[in-house]
Amino acid sequence: MQTSRKNVKRIYVAVAIFIVFAFVLELTGVKILLFLIEYRLAVVRLIAFVFVIVIAFFILKSEAGWKGKLSIAIFLMLGVYACVCFYDFVLPTQYTRCDLYSQKLNGGARILNGKNYKISLCGTGGDDMQSGDAIRLQVFSDAGVLLASRHFLVNWNENSPNSLEYRPDRITYYDNNGRVFEKHLFMPPTALDWVRARIPLLD
Structure with missing residues (x-):
């Protein structure tokens, strides 16, 4: 027992x-x-x-x-x-709220050099201090084809510029992650941009 x-x-x-x-x-x-x-x-x-x-x-x-x-x-x-x-x-990076980020960062439908483009911006949300918000910038043709993709970092708690700026031959964006703060995506996107947008880690 x-x-x-x-x-x-x-x-x-x-x-x-x-x-x-x-x-x-x-x-x-x-x-x-x-x-x-x-x-x-x-x-x-x-x-x-x-x-x-x-x-x-x-x-x-x-x-x-x-x-x-x-x-x-x-x-x-x-x-x-x-x-x-x-x-x-x-463990992919989750980019969300594309409509909100596109509005805040001056994206949306654009006409550059007489061609129609859609500039889409999505973000990860950043941290509690509103810094380190990873942004994905994508350029689509009028037919919805992805032409180029870039990534940059935004610190919303700083007074530095964040919104995209447009010229006929380029899109200027501001990256808080690196030595070069002001960067450019030249328009129209090249064949290399098209390839980069489709290869993991090179976009």
Whole structure:
């Protein structure tokens, strides 16, 4: 009888430990997922940096000739790009409220050099301090074909210009993420712009 009670107690303890362990794992997983989403760009850069180190190590340690080393470098770089693209696919940046951002940043229907374009702007929302709002700028033709895509950062808590400015041959946008604050998308978009808008991480 006592042995039976001990077995039941052991089962209860094991179940309780399992529930606590599962809860901790789930909570940890959620925290990790939130961390990856919050610091997505930093994580991607870290992954790319690690893979660059790995590439350099394999190339230096390889006994193959320069053609073999070049093949290794190309293969590993394609692997890096594939991994980063997969990460971007699994945890994509969520750009929302396109109508609101297009209105706030001076987007919408435009006529440049006699051609009709639709300038669409969407954002991620930024942080609690209204900074770090990642913006996606897309240029569509009158028929709705994506012609070009750019990304930039807006800090709404600063007095610096944010809205797009238009000239017949360019669209000027202001990026708070980098050394060059004033950037241009030349119009009409080129074939390279069309290609860049369709290749992950190059737009």
